[in-house]
Amino acid sequence: MHDETSEPRVPGGPLAICGLHPLAWIFILLALVDLIWFIVNSDSAQITSLADAVFYGLQVFPAVAALLFPAALLARHPDAATRAPVLLLGTVLFALVQFLLLLATPLAPYFEASTPASQEVPFIAMAELYNGLTLAVAALALAFMARGLSLARWYEDRTGPWIDWLVPVATAFATVFGFVSAVRLDVGDSVPLIIPIYIGSSVILGILRVAAWAYLLASALRGVAAGEDPRAGWQLAALASGIVLFALVLINVVSLVPVPEELVIDLYQWTVVLAYALGHVLLLAAFTIGLPSLDPDDDDTYADYDEDNDEGFEAEEAGYEGGPVYDDEFPEEGIRQARSVGSAETRLRRKFSPSSTDSIGA
Numbered sequence: 532m533h534d535e536t537s538e539p540r541v542p543g544g545p546l547a548i549c550g551l552h553p554l555a556w557i558f559i560l561l562a563l564v565d566l567i568w569f570i571v572n573s574d575s576a577q578i579t580s581l582a583d584a585v586f587y588g589l590q591v592f593p594a595v596a597a598l599l600f601p602a603a604l605l606a607r608h609p610d611a612a613t614r615a616p617v618l619l620l621g622t623v624l625f626a627l628v629q630f631l632l633l634l635a636t637p638l639a640p641y642f643e644a645s646t647p648a649s650q651e652v653p654f655i656a657m658a659e660l661y662n663g664l665t666l667a668v669a670a671l672a673l674a675f676m677a678r679g680l681s682l683a684r685w686y687e688d689r690t691g692p693w694i695d696w697l698v699p700v701a702t703a704f705a706t707v708f709g710f711v712s713a714v715r716l717d718v719g720d721s722v723p724l725i726i727p728i729y730i731g732s733s734v735i736l737g738i739l740r741v742a743a744w745a746y747l748l749a750s751a752l753r754g755v756a757a758g759e760d761p762r763a764g765w766q767l768a769a770l771a772s773g774i775v776l777f778a779l780v781l782i783n784v785v786s787l788v789p790v791p792e793e794l795v796i797d798l799y800q801w802t803v804v805l806a807y808a809l810g811h812v813l814l815l816a817a818f819t820i821g822l823p824s825l826d827p828d829d830d831d832t833y834a835d836y837d838e839d840n841d842e843g844f845e846a847e848e849a850g851y852e853g854g855p856v857y858d859d860e861f862p863e864e865g866i867r868q869a870r871s872v873g874s875a876e877t878r879l880r881r882k883f884s885p886s887s888t889d890s891i892g893a
Contacts, residue, residue: 598626708787713733
């Protein structure tokens with residue numbers, strides 16, 4: 532019931548700046564700093580044509596978009612910290628990944644000084660450890676985002692059993708290609724222990740990255756099939772994660788298939804860069820238009836009804852409970868019934884107990 536005595540919710544609370552949550556402004560400023568950093572550190576010697584500039588610019592999009600994920604979420608849902616904490620944590624961690632990538636450049640001299648490359652170990656161990664940590668945080672962030680979207684849903688699953696196979700199949704695919712790639716490496720007979728550890732961890736991190744994006748895709752597809760709001764937001768999230776997953780599959784395939792033609796290599800590189808840029812931009816667009824809806828549609832529909840003073844309330848309530856509904860008298864009810872999963876209890880079943888039918892292992 533509508534509480535007339537309650538104060539309207541102010542976006543961002545008392546610390547809001549121009550109507551935005553202060554945390555949102557922090558990530559907006561970080562995105563601006565990231566963009567400036569990419570512009571300042573661009574190598575003018577390598578950017579000699581318009582195609583080179585476009586190719587470099589496409590690599591900037593995913594980084595800037597990722598930093599804006601939590602800002603977009605908080606702009607549409609200022610109370611996401613209390614109502615969608617798992618999803619907000621996922622977006623913040625994913626933005627943190629871009630910050631870690633920025634720190635890799637100034638930290639590189641210190642990594643090289645502490646663990647320099649040698650003939651036995653042809654890589655900088657600290658740098659690779661740092662990169663591994665970054666990839667692990669990214670996979671964890673995607674898992675939190677996928678789980679957060681699942682917890683924010685209001686309707687039951689309508690997908691078939693095929694969706695349960697999406698994550699296992701993607702994980703098995705990445706495992707096979709990662710194992711074959713590791714076996715094909717010629718590391719010699721006697722190598723330091725750090726080299727097989729490095730190879731094994733790289734394979735595991737690659738598997739986790741594919742599995743995490745597949746989990747996000749599965750969560751978004753379940754929301755699309757269930758008719759969650761905003762419908763366009765769930766569709767964009769599914770399309771975005773599917774595009775990035777396609778790029779990851781392409782990277783795994785090309786790593787095992789020799790591609791001698793320079794034209795094919797260029798096409799492959801452009802495809803991967805475009806896929807990453809488009810996927811991250813579409814996911815940002817999904818959060819910008821309100822993904823996910825944290826309020827059921829019915830709350831707004833019935834917020835203005837007063838059971839004691841509204842003469843039409845009883846007739847509307849009869850239709851709500853399953854009684855006769857006439858399209859010309861109750862258009863909102865007709866729309867609601869067309870989208871409902873079942874009874875009114877089913878539609879509002881998850882207001883206080885979110886469904887847990889979705890998991891990363893599903």
